Amino acid sequence: MARIAGATKESAIITTAKKYGGDAIIFLGSDSVVTGYTSWGWASGQSTEAYSGNYSRSTYGGTYSGNSFGYGTARTHAITETATRIAVIKYLD
Secondary structure (H helix, E strand, C coil): CCCCCCCCCHHHHHHHHHHCCCCEEEEEEEEEEEEEEEEEEEEEEEEEEEEEEEECCCCEEEEEEEEEEEEEEEEEEEEEEEEEEEEEECCCC
16 A cells, blocks of 8 residues: 555545556545644733822822723644545456
């Protein structure tokens, strides 16, 4: 049984089988395994602060106010490796 390296789509498998004299193929099965993950993300935030009030030599008073917010996103994708088992059929005349 030989491997058809790099042939992952049905059309590529059929073309390769025909190239080596095959007349038909049968898909026997397929297995996938997660080999790793890739992730990316970003975040942003902002903060503001303000003071309002009165000052004099003997008294002071005022108000501090502020607000902040933040947001972001992240994604993770699995990296998979797939092995497909096929049988190549050669019809006899």
